[in-house]
Amino acid sequence: MNSVINNPTHPLDPCTAEELTLAVSILRDANELSEQAAFACGFPAEPPKDLVLQFEAGMDFDRLIRLIGHDRARKQSFDAHVSLTNRQLVELNWIEDGQAPVSAADYLRMLELVKADAEWVAAVSKRGIEDVSKVHLEPWVCGQPLPDMHPQARAIRAIAFLSERPQDNYYAKPIEGLIAHVDLDEGVVIVEDHGVVPIPQDGSEYAAAAMDGFRKDLKPLEITQPEGPSFTVEGQVIRWQKWRMRIAVNPVEGLVLYDVRYNDNGRERPILYRASLSDMVVPYGDSSPMHNWKHAFDAGETLMGHGGNSLRLGCDCLGEIHYFDNTILRPDGKPLLVENAVCLHEEDFGILWKHTNAFNPKLPPEVRRKRRLVVSMIHTVGNYEYGFFWYFYQDGTIQLEVKLTGIVGVSLVADGQGTESAPLVAPGIASPVHQHLFCFRLDFNLDGQDNSVCEVDVEPQPIGPRNPNDNYFKTVSRLLRSEQEAQRDNAPERSRVWKVINPNVTNSMGNPVGYKLLAQASPPLLSGKGSLHYQRAGFARHNLWVTPYADEELYADAGPFTNLHSGNAGLPVYTEQDRNTENADLVVWHTFGVTHVPRPEDWPIMPVEYAGFMLMPVGFFDANPALDVPPASHCDSM
Ligand SMILES: [Cu+2]
Structure with missing residues (x-):
């Protein structure tokens, strides 16, 4: 070697x-x-x-x-x-509890077992399908085996779709009511059949080749950077403006950022040691037997990093792009190169700041263009796509944006009616409500390893001597001192943020330097305490968790052994210790997402929906750190 x-x-x-x-x-x-x-x-x-x-x-x-x-x-x-x-x-x-993630080998074995099972073939035939090569089988992680399987079975489920031609959108033609339960180790298939619902004749296509025509008024829009981009790449290290970071792709987590720093007047100040998606869960709200068991963990169970697409210039990413490849391991132990898995580019993002002196028209307005550095990957997980986009801004802000697209899961409804838990997305086709809950692990290193977290609310105050006009509201800050105290939820009605501070480093005003986690207004897990979803997706019970750093606590759940894991792992277990989280090396875990009530406009393919969070400096700098961004060249003399 x-x-x-x-x-x-x-x-x-x-x-x-x-x-x-x-x-x-x-x-x-x-x-x-x-x-x-x-x-x-x-x-x-x-x-x-x-x-x-x-x-x-x-x-x-x-x-x-x-x-x-x-x-x-x-x-x-x-x-x-x-x-x-x-x-x-x-x-x-x-491994005693939980199993390795689902691999391509499992998928191929599932196909082979189900398509050879006489009971399943008969169930498909009952629906008028005699040629099983025209059935697409979708593997689904199931959380736990059926009661009549071995408790440690390598269990997986398969739902079926009619796929008459390879180019068709088979997700529009579900073979309703039919689930195959498979024990991949034993080679056992158990068929569950809830009765026939006729499959629609008409397709719901979205591929370019299936379109009758396109709108004709779209003029070219090109991004050019004649002198090249403003970033540099050396191995896995990226430098752009005052930012520096290292990236990697992990099979479970996808994109991982390491050692993110901002150069503040010559001082490279650390902000994050490590940031990544730890896991995510998609719990379904509908109680029908086709959907009530669904709660997929798309990182731990099915390897988000392996779903990373090979991105194409001008299609997925526009402009001057630097791509990073990703090498993954195949089931047979051979490596597989995924080219162009990570996209790096910079974008104009409107204005950074502006002021016009309204009382002196002779003075030119002061305005600066805003740019952001974008590090992104797009993943395919079965019927869905997830894009994870990290943005770095010149003013010290970091943003994580998830882009959700792809095809929603559907059911055929015999009576043509939607319900409150499965609204219609097309005539005769309903899509169950569900959540996409992402848990990001943010290992802060704010000017040093020892940090604290405060919850900051803005609260109206009662009328009194200090508040005679009833206008008075103020910030109320509470230090989250231990793991149990630090299990918190969003409160947009109080403008709640969580502020990570370094109590040992002060800014020029004498206050601890800080960064705030600005969450979107999304609820945590809506599944009840009696559900398998609640038991297994412990991290999704709260929007915020804080733990002291420990080398082995890398995952919000059982990580790469979440598949078929009982759920007794990760954040609920770590935090039982109720360890100190004050002035300690901290990890912040943030769960957020989309509660998805599908719309007709999400069909047959869903326009991108967004979720995410911001990390914004609060007194980390002594003033606006982007004052030195120069005016655009053609704006100087106006
Ligand atoms: Cu969704």
Whole structure:
């Protein structure tokens, strides 16, 4: 093996194809896995934070690769740590609660088992479909096996769609009422049939080839940067304006940002050590048997990072783009390159600030254009697409925006009526209400590792000597001192924000430097306490959680073993300890999302809907940090 494998340049560098190949061969040579073992993912084991913060170019470190998968012969999932530096298997754990994420191997086995099952073939035939090659089977994670399956079964469900031609939108033709429950280890299929609803003849197409014509009044719009973009990229490190950060793609979390800093008059001030999607859940609200069990964890169960699209210039991204590739691990242990998985570019974003002196028309208005740096990925997870867009602004603001698009899940309704939990999106087609709840893990490092979090509300005050005119409202700040105190929910009626401060560093006004987390007004989990959804999606019970940093607490749930996990993991378990969160190395976890009540306009494909949050400096700087942004060149002399 070549020296590149021995010496990756940084502990946070993503795995190369050669590294994954070597890690797999070391694990296989240890003779612990059977021939039937399939890999779900491989990635660098998260290096200890202290190692990363103290790392300097050229230092030696142990390159540890984590390989996760499922061994059908043993009916159990594995979590292996392999040292490339020492060429040895360091650790192999067989997982007791939860299983490896669903892989392409599981999907292919599910197809094979279901399409060969006589009862399922008969159920499909009852619906007038004799050719099973015209059925698209969609794998669905199910949370737990059926009661009559083995409790540790590698269970998955399959719902079916009529796919008469490969180019058709088969999601518009669900084979209603039919669910196949599959135990992938045992090769068992159990069919659940709630009765036939006729499949519509007409399609609901959206592909360009299926359109009769397009609107004709769209003129070209081109983004040109004749001198190139204003950012630079060196390996995984991005520099733009006063920002600096490192990025990686993780199979579970997708895009991960590391060591985000802002250069404040020559001082590179740390803001975030690490930021990423930890997991997400899509709980369905409808009580019908086709949907009441659905609550997919699209990161932990089905690997958000593996769903990353290969992005195309001029289609997904416009302008001067820098792309990063992503190397993932296939079930057979071979690496697969996904080209152009991460898009980096800058955008004009309207005005940054402006003032016109209204009383002296001789003075030119002062106005500055705003730009933002965009780091993004777009993922396909079954019928849905999620885009994760991180924006960095010149004034120190960071924004995370999720773009939700793709195709909503639907049911055919025999009586043609929608309901309050499954409104009609087209005649005879209803789509159940559901939530998309994202939990972002934000490891703050605000001017140093020891930070605190305050909840800041704005509250009207009662009439009294201080408030004779009843106009008085003020901020009320409460320090969140422990993990239990720090389980909080949004309160837009109080303009609630959570402010991360460094109590040990003050600004020129003598106040602690801070950044506020500005949440959107979205509720946490709406599923009741009696639901499997509530039990398994603990992180979604609150909009805010704060924990003291611990190397092993990387996931809001069971992380890469969330598939079929009981739910006794992650934030609810960590925070039972009620550890101190005051002036400590902190991790902030923020759950937010979209409560999606589908509309006819979401059909047959959903225009992008947005969710997200902002991180804005509050007294982190002594003044507007973007005063030095120059006027646009043609505005100087006006
Ligand atoms: Cu939705």
